Amino acid sequence: MAEHRPRDDAAKPILIVGSVAFDSVETPHGRADMALGGSASYAGIAASYFAQPRVVGIVGDDFEDHHMRKLSDHGVDVRGIERADGKTFHWKGRYHENMKDRDTLETSLNVFQRFDPVIPEAYRKTQYVLLGNIDPALQLSVLDQAGGGAQFVGMDTMNFWINTARDPLIEVLKRIDLLFINDEEAMQLADEWSVAAAAERLLRMGPKFVVIKRGEHGAVLFGPKLTLFVPAVLLSNVVDPTGAGDTFAGGFMGQLSRVGGLDRSALASALTWGTVMASFTVEAFSVDGICGLAPEAIADRRKTLIEMVRY
Amino acid sequence: MAEHRPRDDAAKPILIVGSVAFDSVETPHGRADMALGGSASYAGIAASYFAQPRVVGIVGDDFEDHHMRKLSDHGVDVRGIERADGKTFHWKGRYHENMKDRDTLETSLNVFQRFDPVIPEAYRKTQYVLLGNIDPALQLSVLDQAGGGAQFVGMDTMNFWINTARDPLIEVLKRIDLLFINDEEAMQLADEWSVAAAAERLLRMGPKFVVIKRGEHGAVLFGPKLTLFVPAVLLSNVVDPTGAGDTFAGGFMGQLSRVGGLDRSALASALTWGTVMASFTVEAFSVDGICGLAPEAIADRRKTLIEMVRY
Numbered sequence: 001m002a003e004h005r006p007r008d009d010a011a012k013p014i015l016i017v018g019s020v021a022f023d024s025v026e027t028p029h030g031r032a033d034m035a036l037g038g039s040a041s042y043a044g045i046a047a048s049y050f051a052q053p054r055v056v057g058i059v060g061d062d063f064e065d066h067h068m069r070k071l072s073d074h075g076v077d078v079r080g081i082e083r084a085d086g087k088t089f090h091w092k093g094r095y096h097e098n099m100k101d102r103d104t105l106e107t108s109l110n111v112f113q114r115f116d117p118v119i120p121e122a123y124r125k126t127q128y129v130l131l132g133n134i135d136p137a138l139q140l141s142v143l144d145q146a147g148g149g150a151q152f153v154g155m156d157t158m159n160f161w162i163n164t165a166r167d168p169l170i171e172v173l174k175r176i177d178l179l180f181i182n183d184e185e186a187m188q189l190a191d192e193w194s195v196a197a198a199a200e201r202l203l204r205m206g207p208k209f210v211v212i213k214r215g216e217h218g219a220v221l222f223g224p225k226l227t228l229f230v231p232a233v234l235l236s237n238v239v240d241p242t243g244a245g246d247t248f249a250g251g252f253m254g255q256l257s258r259v260g261g262l263d264r265s266a267l268a269s270a271l272t273w274g275t276v277m278a279s280f281t282v283e284a285f286s287v288d289g290i291c292g293l294a295p296e297a298i299a300d301r302r303k304t305l306i307e308m309v310r311y
Numbered sequence: 312m313a314e315h316r317p318r319d320d321a322a323k324p325i326l327i328v329g330s331v332a333f334d335s336v337e338t339p340h341g342r343a344d345m346a347l348g349g350s351a352s353y354a355g356i357a358a359s360y361f362a363q364p365r366v367v368g369i370v371g372d373d374f375e376d377h378h379m380r381k382l383s384d385h386g387v388d389v390r391g392i393e394r395a396d397g398k399t400f401h402w403k404g405r406y407h408e409n410m411k412d413r414d415t416l417e418t419s420l421n422v423f424q425r426f427d428p429v430i431p432e433a434y435r436k437t438q439y440v441l442l443g444n445i446d447p448a449l450q451l452s453v454l455d456q457a458g459g460g461a462q463f464v465g466m467d468t469m470n471f472w473i474n475t476a477r478d479p480l481i482e483v484l485k486r487i488d489l490l491f492i493n494d495e496e497a498m499q500l501a502d503e504w505s506v507a508a509a510a511e512r513l514l515r516m517g518p519k520f521v522v523i524k525r526g527e528h529g530a531v532l533f534g535p536k537l538t539l540f541v542p543a544v545l546l547s548n549v550v551d552p553t554g555a556g557d558t559f560a561g562g563f564m565g566q567l568s569r570v571g572g573l574d575r576s577a578l579a580s581a582l583t584w585g586t587v588m589a590s591f592t593v594e595a596f597s598v599d600g601i602c603g604l605a606p607e608a609i610a611d612r613r614k615t616l617i618e619m620v621r622y
Contacts, residue, residue: 099504193410195527196545216506217528220545220619229619231540234507234531268622308531308540309620311579 012257013052013077015150016043016250017117017142018132020057020081021089024106025240025285028097032240035286036067038089039132039156042243043250045290046277047130048074049298050254054123056080056142060088060111070287080120084111099238100215117142125149128257130249131176133158136168143175152256154178156249162189173206180249182213195220209267211252213245221271226264230271233279233305240285244278247290251277276302323568324363324388326461327354327561328428328453329443331368331392332400335417336551336596339408343551346597347378349400350443350467353554354561356601357588358441359385360609361565365434367391367453371399371422381598391431395422410549411526428453436460439568441560442487444469447479454486463573465489465564467556473500484517491560493524506531520578522563524556532582537575541582544590544616551596555589558601562588587613 023037044053054077059067061083072078089112092105117138124146131139133156147153153176161169162185169189173179179202183195190198195212199222202210209223216238218231252274259266276298280289334348355364365388370378372394382389400423403416428449435457442450444467458464464487472480473496480500484490490513494506501509501516506523510533513521520534527549529542563585570577587609591600 097504193408194545194547194549197547200547214528217525218542227545227619228622229542230622231529231542234505234538236505236508236511238505265622272622306622308538311539311541311576311583311617 011050011052011075012128013054013123013126014047014128014130014253014257015054015056015119015123015126015146016040016047016130016132016253017056017119017138018043018130018134018246019089019112019115020055020059020063021091021112023242023286024090024092025242026094027099027240028095029239030285032285034090036070037091037243037286039134039243039246041071041287042246042281042290043130043132043253044071044076045074045287046247046250046274046281047254048076049277049293049295050251050258050273051128052077053250053254054080054126056117056119056123058082058084058111058115060084060086063088070291074291080123082118084114086111088112093242095241099241117145119145127151128253129153130253131155131172132246132249133161136161136165136172139172140168140175143172147175152177152262154180154249154253156180156245157185159185159188170205173202176207178209178211179207180211180213180245180252182215182245186210186212208262211271213248215241215244219248219271219275221267223267226267228264228268228271230268230275231305231308232275233301234308235279235283238282239289241282243281243287247281248274248278250274272302272305273298276305322361322363323439324365324434324437325358325439325441325564325568326365326367326430326434326437326457327351327358327441327443327564328367328430328449329354329441329445329557330400330423331366331370331374332402332423334553334597335401335403336553337405338410338551339406340550341596343596345401347381348402348554348597350445350554350557352382352598353557353592353601354441354443354564355382355387356385356598357558357561357585357592358565359387360588360604360606361562361569361584362439363388364561364565365391365437367428367430367434369393369395369422369426371395371397374399381602385602391434393429395425397422399423404553406552410552428456430456438462439564440464441564442466442483443557443560444472447472447476447483450483451479451486454483458486463488463567465491465560467491467560468496470496470499481516484513487518489520489522490518491522491524491556491563493526493556497521497523519573522582524559526552526555530559530582530586532578534578537578539575539579539582541579541586542616542619543586544612545619546590546594549593550600552593554592554598558592559585559589561585583613583616584609587616
């Protein structure tokens with residue numbers, strides 16, 4: 001599938017640390033069993049259309065070559081994925097009819113429980129770093145190893161860490177450039193009742209930028225004297241929302257590293273490409289929606305998206 | 312307050328039929344008792360910034376001059392508001408902490424129960440007509456009286472009518488140009504699980520355009536080969552969401568009649584002005600947020616809104 005990669009050899013590297021997992025997902029429209037998932041898988045493949053992803057994660061001995069090839073065929077550097085004795089992280093969930101609410105049926109951390117990311121020497125000067133949605137203590141460890149050489153660090157988090165690891169999470173916030181977070185979690189972390197007030201408070205906690213993800217309602221980026229909004233792509237057929245946020249973050253960071261700079265236009269382009277990549281993810285189970293995409297298909301969809309807000 | 316009206320004497324008239332009511336609202340931030348409300352009040356005042364609203368409604372003998380003046384001071388033609396013996400329609404509700412969900416504590420239809428709109432002869436050739444959120448049977452009666460001379464008819468509706476008066480509602484849909492409806496109600500009426508699929512089906516039921524209102528997430532207009540999205544204004548301080556949808560519809564229809572035409576640019580401008588008007592409504596109780604606004608304040612806020620989606 002190498003022919004699908006729009007990157008060239010000069011593509012900038014981007015370090016992504018997160019989970020590589022198997023997901024078993026049931027929705028009202030179908031199911032997938034033990035399919036490739038995890039924040040670093042989605043973010044890595046999404047970023048591969050823009051940059052050279054270097055993934056750091058951990059898998060078990062049940063993680064087969066064809067799983068790894070889904071990543072490496074997209075040019076993802078997988079040398080940082082540790083193979084450990086035991087089983088790969090497995091998440092099982094069921095989505096409700098509205099395709100938003102979901103019940104977790106099983107979370108087997110397996111080898112992920114022992115995940116202690118070691119950033120390979122060759123990765124330590126990577127300029128763009130994406131801390132996937134993992135324990136803030138591990139995110140801090142990654143920053144200790146690779147933060148010094150980084151030019152731009154983005155992080156993702158979720159309600160579980162806000163509830164159980166608030167203090168280390170706040171430490172991470174002080175050391176990053178951009179926080180990806182969904183609207184409910186932003187309000188929870190900031191203790192505010194509006195997205196705008198939450199973003200303002202979160203910006204005071206450290207990051208230069210906050211991107212509030214609102215699922216099918218789009219995303220908003222807040223920064224110094226800057227608010228950018230991008231709607232989600234309108235889809236008639238959502239198959240599986242799993243991984244949309246990770247894909248968004250991977251596409252966003254990949255595009256940001258590709259264009260360089262942090263001006264309004266660079267950030268806006270990152271927002272739109274990230275949004276478009278996420279729209280492909282939700283149209284299929286697992287990472288199937290973002291595997292082997294033609295660059296033209298991605299660009300066409302972005303054109304449609306931008307056309308919606310051209311007044 | 313006549314000095315606040317940006318309209319001139321050449322402003323085009325727009326016929327608005329709906330409720331004129333007293334609302335008693337409790338929110339976590341405060342309360343208002345027996346304050347001016349109702350779909351036609353919000354839509355009429357909002358439209359007054361763009362056009363000459365002619366309101367048809369019914370009030371009781373407890374509706375005082377100062378209430379009526381809130382409308383007439385904005386240039387709303389109130390000759391179509393019937394005064395009947397009895398009390399004015401009264402709605403009482405309480406918003407939850409999230410400022411979205413609400414409980415209805417009391418609905419006293421009072422004189423509104425006998426509402427049988429008679430469109431004054433002088434109003435019957437009005438080119439722009441907004442059918443507020445009332446019984447579809449009454450909307451049909453308005454169309455019988457004033458539909459012939461109308462160039463463009465917009466209608467609003469809600470889940471109550473979808474559940475209790477589906478057949479007449481579907482008859483109205485065949486005779487209008489544009490439907491205003493919120494996302495959940497659109498999916499309910501169309502029996503679809505996505506906004507895009509719902510809009511497609513609703514367009515096949517009659518209207519040329521469907522505007523799906525998504526509250527704090529903005530609004531989407533669907534038409535022939537046309538999709539336009541406008542985000543909501545980001546607000547830190549929402550005081551009372553009551554009337555936001557009616558205000559949006561009033562501003563939208565007012566601006567549409569002011570600019571004339573139905574091309575992309577006319578529709579996009581109606582969407583943005585309607586959105587901006589709604590943002591003022593939710594910042595105060597009752598119609599206070601949209602009373603006596605300076606045209607510059609409205610224009611400034613629209614500029615901020617559009618800036619968010621300039622990539």
